[in-house]
Amino acid sequence: AQSVTQLDSQVPVFEEAPVxxxxxxxxxxxxxxxxxxxxxxxxxxxxxxxxxxxxxxxxINGFEAEFNKSQTSFHLRKPSVHxxxxxxxxxxxxxxxxxQKVTFGTGTKLQVIP
Amino acid sequence: xxxxxxTPKHLITATGQRVTLRCSPRSGDLSVYWYQQSxxxxxxxxIQYYNGEERAKGNILERFSAQQFPDLHSELNLSSLExxxxxxxxxxxxxxxxxxxxxxxxxxxxxTRLTVL
Numbered sequence: 001a002q003s004v005t006q007l008d009s010q011v012p013v014f015e016e017a018p019v020x021x022x023x024x025x026x027x028x029x030x031x032x033x034x035x036x037x038x039x040x041x042x043x044x045x046x047x048x049x050x051x052x053x054x055x056x057x058x059x060i061n062g063f064e065a066e067f068n069k070s071q072t073s074f075h076l077r078k079p080s081v082h083x084x085x086x087x088x089x090x091x092x093x094x095x096x097x098x099x100q101k102v103t104f105g106t107g108t109k110l111q112v113i114p
Numbered sequence: 115x116x117x118x119x120x121t122p123k124h125l126i127t128a129t130g131q132r133v134t135l136r137c138s139p140r141s142g143d144l145s146v147y148w149y150q151q152s153x154x155x156x157x158x159x160x161i162q163y164y165n166g167e168e169r170a171k172g173n174i175l176e177r178f179s180a181q182q183f184p185d186l187h188s189e190l191n192l193s194s195l196e197x198x199x200x201x202x203x204x205x206x207x208x209x210x211x212x213x214x215x216x217x218x219x220x221x222x223x224x225x226t227r228l229t230v231l
Contacts, residue, residue, distance in 0.1 A: 036222075041224075042224060043116060043118070043204055043206075043222035043223050043224045043225050044157075044204065044206075044222040045116070045222065046219050046220070046221075049219070090157060102147075102159060102220070103159070104149075104156065104157040104158075104159070105156075106156040106157075107156060107157070
C-alpha cells in the first residue's frame, strides 16, 4: 500500500519570502508523484508531476519540486511567494503501474502574509 | 475552468435520505473519478470508472454507489445518509487509464458540497 505524509497542516509565510512544503511518501513499487493546488471554493488543479526522468520538475507559476528517492520525498518549493499563492496544496502518489488510484496527503494550507 | 462540471453545487438534506450527484467529464475523457473531501478524513479516493466500467475502488462505503453512462457522464448515489457524510464531493476526469509507463492528468470539477442535517 502507498501513503503520503504532509507534516505541516499550515504554513504562514511573508510575501516575497521563500517557502518549502514538505511531502514524504511510502510505496513498495515505483511511483508517480503530484502536487495539486486548491484555491478557496474551487476544485483541485494539477500544479506539477513527476513521472520519470529529471528529478526536478517545475510549474509555470514558479513552483518546483524535487523527487528524492533515497529520502522518499517530493518537497514543493518556491523562491518568492505572492499573495495569490495562498491556497491549500496537496501532495499525491500513484503506482507507476496499474490503474490510476491516487493517494492524497492531508494538505498544507499556505498563507501568504502581505 | 477544468471542463469538468458537477451538479448540484450545494445539497442540503436530512439523515436517512438518498441523493444523487452528477458529473460530466471533459470532452473526450473516458475516465471518471470520485473523491470525498472532509475536514477529518481529508481527500479520499472513492471509485473510478473507465468507459462505463468500474476500474478501481477506494474507500467507498457500501451505502454509496456510482455508475458511468454511455454518454460518459457519471452519477454518485449516496443513501441512508449520516451526519458524517457531510463533505465536498469531487469528480475528476482523465483521458485514459494509467498503466505501463505513463499516466495522464486528472482534471477536477468544482465539487458538490453535501450537508446532512
